[in-house]
Amino acid sequence: MMLDRSITNTLWQLQDANSRQVLALVQKFELPEIVARILVTRGINVENASDFLYPLIKSLLPDPFSLLDMDKAVDRIILAITNNEKIAIFGDYDVDGATSAALIHRYLKEIGINSTIYIPDRIDEGYGLNTAALLKLKKQEVGLCISVDCGTIAYQPIDDAKSFGLDIIVVDHHISMESLPNAVAVINPNRFDENFPYNNLAAVGVSFLLIVAFNKILREKGFFISKKEPNLFDLLDLVALGTVCDVMQITGLNRALVSQGLKVMSARKNVGLRILFDNLRILEKPSVAHLGFSIGPCINAGGRVGEASLGARLLSTCNEEEAYQIALKLINFNNARKVLENEALSEALLQVEQSVTLNTKFIMVSGNWHQGIIGIIASRLKEQSHLPTIVISLNNGIGKASCRSVPGIDIGAAVLSAKFMDLxxxxxxxxxxxxxxxxDHKIRDLHDFFAERFADFVKEKMIKVDGIITVKSVNLSLWNQLRRLEPFGVGHPEPRFIIQGVRIINPEIIGTNHIKCLITDGNTTARAIAFRSVNTKLSSAIMQSGVKTILGRISVNYWNGREFVQFVIEDLMT
Structure with missing residues (x-):
């Protein structure tokens, strides 16, 4: 059922559910009707509901050796251990790279193998493997380098490393070209010749499969006869963090990894994560929202505006004092990042206002912005425009760009095509x-290339609505029922609901850009909030009197040891 357009020009689509399938779920799994209805609209039935409601890794984890080159990677790591070679882990500077590097480092340390982590500087070295860094590792007598969250198209650095006797194993998830680098192994569910069904894994998910495979072979070789075998599940907190922060779909195997990882995180076994949670004053049970909006940005801040290695160091250390000092640095860097972000976002929005027309298919803006924040700017602009967005940081004739896309546009494939055309x-x-x-002199040509490539894209912002509720339904009982559907994320968003016939009372700006208020239908009143809404069409409509229909989700806010339920307003019709 399609509803009218909202004040933000968004279509609301009320999802339809087969009543027989809903009843079957209610009876078999003793679910509330509203929960069963949401499951049915998302393609869940009695056959697959058990895996969805109770996602167990042992039932969903594939054979890691079904990934191409997994056997080669495991053999080479075993050879390195046998020959007492030094091992380095080369990671990207984002959360996925930090968690991947820390995961492998922690596993190796637990089985008695020392390794070093190398994270390149975003400004001085740029993304991915580079020859100078690999040569530095070779001079430190490293014999094997495991590249995580990068390396799939690092042809020249890997060739250079081979020439001076440094072997590279690539563990990645980025789209490959139709040729592979000259590495010992390239483990990547998105390499061109791969048929592995789980191509939506983050690099940390692929890294986890690597240690599962490696651990299996060690067990078969009797490695653990005289020493304790590691519990690989203890590392799933890192897998959950990297998966969520790299915006992977929380479905299938990823759902199991994140679900189990959040449980491990609740046990607070990782020293660095525990201390970061404490310093951010997050005392409640960790959630996807905590990872995406609080923990992830702090881990990222080192790579964006500070010391690139801090995130991986925090996640891999067992020293409480070191973790405390790193956590404080990351929080300070994240606060500095917010200032830079606000300034750059204002400038970028001005460019958008001057260039966007009704027929605009994508957004491309550029400026002398810090490279570490352009990914966030791209995400913000994409969220507001629902268009593929490219943000370019210019410096000395070279632009560094970050891109974010929407369903229907494969931005990774578009970038690879631009590279193939030498743009x-x-x-x-x-x-x-x-x-x-x-x-910088090729930016105009690239703009024309994207304009042609995205010409057929039809912009249609739509929100799928899971049901119509009343103000009275905004309560802890419904909240607790909906929690059976967690974890939420890309591919499985939090349920959205419509409340009709609402008046908004006492709207008030809090923080810098949020609006809190009360909503009432004349019989019941509930708390509500609209995040990041100041100076938008939504805030203008909230401030106006009259009866409204609102769309949003139910959440719980924790404050001073208390919890209260609220409705998060995301859109509105008058």
Whole structure:
């Protein structure tokens, strides 16, 4: 059922559910009707509901050796251990890279193998493997380098490493070209010749499969006869963090990894994560929202505006004092990042206002912005416009770009095509996010290339609505029922509801850009909030009197040890 357009020009689509399938779920799994209805609208039935409601890794985890080159990677790591070679882990500077590097480092340490982590500087070295860094590792007598969350298209650095005797194993998830680098192994569910069914894994998910495979072979070889075998599940907190922060779909195997990872995180076994949670004053049970909006940005801040290695160091250390000092640094860097972000976002929005027309298919803006914040700016602009967005940081004739996309546009494939046509220097990514570097005189040509490539894209912002409720339904009982559907994320968003015939009372700006208020239908009153809404069409409508229909989700806010339920207003019709 399609509803009218909202004040933000968004279509609301009320999802229809087969009543027989809903009844079957209610009876078999003793679910509330509203929960069963949501499941049915999302393609869940009595056959697959058990895996969805109770996602167990042991039932969903594939054979890691079904990934191409997994056997080669495991054999080479075993050879390195046998020959007492030094091992380095080379990670990207984002959360996925930090968690991947820390995961492998922690596992190796637990089985008695030392390794070093190398994270390149975003400004001085740029993304991914580089020859100078690999040569530095070789001079430190490293014999094997495991590249995580990068390396799939690092042809020249890997060739250079081979020439001076450094072997590379690539563990990645970014889209490949139709040729692979000359590495010992390239483990990547998105390499061109791969048939692995789970191509939506983050690099940390692929890294987890690597240690599962490696651990299996060690067990078969009797490695654990005289020593304790690690509990691989203890590392799932890192897998959950990297998966959520790299915006992977929380479905299938990822759902199991994140679900179990959040349980491990609740046990607070990782020293760095525990201390970061404490310093951010997050005392409640960790959630996807905590990872995406609080923990992830702090881990990222080191790579964006501070010391690139801090995130991986925090996640891999067992020293409480070191973790405390790193956590404080990351929080300070994140606060500095917010200032830079606000300034750059204002400038970028001005460019958008001057260039966007009704027929605009994508957004491309550029400026002398810090490279570490352009990914966030791209995400913000994409959210507001529902268009593929490219944000370019210019410096000395070279632009570094971050891209974010929407369903229907594979931005990673578009960037690789631009590289093939020699429009950019380097670049890559996946369907929803990518990055590249470009000479500034080619930006206009690249704009024309994207204009032609995205010409057939039809912009249609739509929100799928899970049901119509009343103000009285905004309560802890319904909240607790909906929690049976967690974890939420990309591919499985939090349920959205419509409340009709609402009046908004006492709207008030809190913080810098949020509006809190009360909603009432004349019989019941509930708390509500509209995040990041100041100076938008939504805030103008909230401030106006009259009866409204609102759309949003139910959440719980924790404050001073108390919890209260609220309705998060995301859109509105008058």
């Amino acid at each position: 950019i220097i380097e670049g890559g990514g996946h369907s929803m996010a990518a990055g590249f570097s470009i000479k």
